[in-house]
Amino acid sequence: MAGAAGDRGAADRRSSRRRADDFSGARRTGLLRLVWRAVARRRGDVRGARRALHSLPIEDCPFRRDLDTTMAEARSRVAGGLVDLDNLEDSYAGWTGEQLLAELERTRPASEDLVVCHGDLTLDNVLVDPxxxxxxxxxxxxxxxxxxxxxxxxxxxxxxxxxxxxxxLAGYELTGPDQDKLAFYILLDEFF
Incomplete structure (x- = not known):
């Protein structure tokens, strides 16, 4: 089934969020700090891996996740009723798929800084030797x-x-966060 892989991704994200919700706010924050400290001990390794991935030649990567591709996928998922509206970020709670799509279209960045991306880079998806x-x-x-x-x-x-x-970000050698792009890509993730 065409949407099965995407549905599994959404299910994995929901499962990950549920696991995170099992912790109280203070306990979860403490856990994230503990994990971050473990990663930060060898921050260069993690940053180096990210830099290595992001520095791969994009012409050698056969997979497209650029805005033209992902916006078309988002539209298709809304039309097919495949957006999990019961598991949205708090700021989008109660929104319809059409409202999310309209906001996505309204906030679409004018340009892209294209690199090879992981696409779901979370702490759960980075393996670190404890x-x-x-x-x-x-x-x-x-x-x-x-x-x-x-x-x-x-x-x-x-x-x-x-x-x-x-x-x-400081170790990644960026001058600061691009808040508009951060907000856009968090919204885009709601569709998958």
Whole structure:
């Protein structure tokens, strides 16, 4: 079935959110800080992996996740009733698929900084050796493809508190967050 892979992705995201919701706010924040400290011990490894992925030649990547591609997929998912409206970010709770799509169209960035992106770069999808803090792998690459680098950064930003995300961006050698692109790519993720 054509939507089955996307449906599994949405189910995985819902499952991940449910796991996160099992923790109280303070306990979850403490857990995320603990995980971030483990990653931060060898931050260079994680940043290096991200830089390596983002520096791959886009012409060698056969998968497209650029805005033309993902916007068409978002429209198709709304038309097919495949957007999980019961599991939206709080800021979009109660919105219809058509309202989400209209907001997506309204806030679409004018340009893209295309790189090879993971597409669902969360802490759960980065494997770190607990003893050394070294990166051992990256999983769940079903949305890997050529996309704007802010797609990966938005997904990661949603998981981290402000301080660790700012530290990550500083190590990533970006001058600061592009708030409009972060908000857009978080919204775009609601469709998948």
């Amino acid at each position: 003893r050394t803090g070294g990166l051992t792998g990256v999983i769940d690459v079903g949305r890997l493809g050529v996309a704007d680098r802010w797609l990966d950064l938005a997904i990661l930003q949603r998981e981290l508190t402000e301080e660790p995300f700012a530290a990550f």
